[in-house]
Amino acid sequence: xxxxxxxxxxxxxxxxxxxxxxxxxxxxxxxxxxxxxxxxxxxxxxxxxxxxxxxxxxxxxxxxxxxxxxxxxxxxxxxxxxxxxxxxxxxxxxxxxxxxxxxxxxxxxxxxxxxxxxxxxxxxxxxxxxxxxxxxxxxxxxxxxxxxxxxxxxxxxxxxxxxxxxxxxxxxxxxxxxxxxxxxxxxxxxxxxxxxxxxxxxxxxxxxxxxxxxxxxxxxxxxxxxxxxxxxxxxxxxxxxxxxxxxxxxxxxxxxxxxxxxxxxxxxxxxxxxxxxxxxxxxxxxxxxxxxxxxxxxxxxxxxxxxxxxxxxxxxxxxxxxxxx
Ligand code: ACO
Numbered sequence: 001x002x003x004x005x006x007x008x009x010x011x012x013x014x015x016x017x018x019x020x021x022x023x024x025x026x027x028x029x030x031x032x033x034x035x036x037x038x039x040x041x042x043x044x045x046x047x048x049x050x051x052x053x054x055x056x057x058x059x060x061x062x063x064x065x066x067x068x069x070x071x072x073x074x075x076x077x078x079x080x081x082x083x084x085x086x087x088x089x090x091x092x093x094x095x096x097x098x099x100x101x102x103x104x105x106x107x108x109x110x111x112x113x114x115x116x117x118x119x120x121x122x123x124x125x126x127x128x129x130x131x132x133x134x135x136x137x138x139x140x141x142x143x144x145x146x147x148x149x150x151x152x153x154x155x156x157x158x159x160x161x162x163x164x165x166x167x168x169x170x171x172x173x174x175x176x177x178x179x180x181x182x183x184x185x186x187x188x189x190x191x192x193x194x195x196x197x198x199x200x201x202x203x204x205x206x207x208x209x210x211x212x213x214x215x216x217x218x219x220x221x222x223x224x225x226x227x228x229x230x231x232x233x234x235x236x237x238x239x240x241x242x243x244x245x246x247x248x249x250x251x252x253x254x255x256x257x258x259x260x261x262x263x264x265x266x267x268x269x270x271x272x273x274x275x276x277x278x279x280x281x282x283x284x285x286x287x288x289x290x291x292x293x294x295x296x297x298x299x300x301x302x303x304x305x306x307x308x309x310x311x312x313x314x315x316x317x318x319x320x321x322x323x324x325x
Pocket of ligand 1: 039040154224
């Protein structure tokens with residue numbers, strides 16, 4: 001049977017220049033490097049420069065992904081940007097990126113699923129490509145969380161960073177043999193009963209302000225490992241693969257303890273986890289493509305390898321995508 005697969009043909013990333021270490025943070029709030037490393041695994045994060053926008057980060061990541069895919073921007077007909085920190089309430093930041101890239105056709109839109117945004121965006125683009133509606137997509141995660149953090153709240157400001165990552169997907173006709181490349185399965189979930197566990201206390205229709213990130217860290221932690229492990233199991237169940245077949249586990253980079261706990265729960269070798277939380281902190285929707293980009297650049301990630309991505313975030317939202325690179 002002939003079917004269309006969304007094949008990943010390029011990957012790119014962008015990190016702002018300014019590095020903020022845990023020691024730098026200890027000068028702003030009552031915290032220590034030891035506390036942050038022990039609880040989260042984070043040592044440093046990047047912070048966007050004044051005037052550097054989410055669209056700038058996303059454009060830079062997209063340009064690198066396009067170059068590596070050897071794809072002309074004009075051949076892209078779909079841009080899905082996952083972000084919770086858009087340049088403006090509207091228009092979608094995706095259309096700014098579209099214009100920055102010189103693209104004047106197809107569709108570009110933002111998708112909001114907080115830290116799960118990239119997984120949701122990847123699954124969305126995959127479904128558009130598989131349906132035959134679009135041919136080549138840019139899937140981008142770009143965030144400037146530094147702009148929505150309360151820099152007086154030590155419980156949250158130490159956890160996040162800025163950055164962007166992007167993938168180019170191309171619809172290719174395949175004959176469905178197991179080893180062929182592309183997105184193989186995805187599962188997305190949300191449960192709005194938990195919307196007050198991780199949220200921003202402002203917005204256009206509620207306060208008319210941008211607001212700051214608020215979190216009940218323990219509750220998030222408690223749900224994270226279970227939800228993520230469940231959705232991974234459900235995603236793998238759509239395929240003939242098991243956790244043993246996975247070459248790289250590329251999770252949303254929230255917290256080292258969550259990642260280790262998830263790998264343990266699904267029985268995955270810890271050496272297979274791509275971990276960037278130490279240097280990037282939690283870049284929300286940007287963290288998975290940034291981690292993919294890191295593994296690509298250091299030579300770990302190679303064509304035809306089986307890659308499992310997963311995320312959980314505000315909403316709660318959570319999901320997983322299995323792809324053959
Ligand atoms: N430095 C020093 N002390 C701190 C800091 C800090 N940065 N932050 C909090 N504390 C203190 C608290 O004030 C508290 O002090 P008290 O006992 O005197 O009241 C103490 O540390 C314990 O606070 P808790 O919040 O209970 O600490 P916990 O062990 O739960 O760790 C953490 C907090 C790291 C946030 C943890 O709950 C966690 O990892 N949660 C997951 C949240 C997460 O990763 N969110 C990311 C977004 S969601 C996602 O991407 C999955």
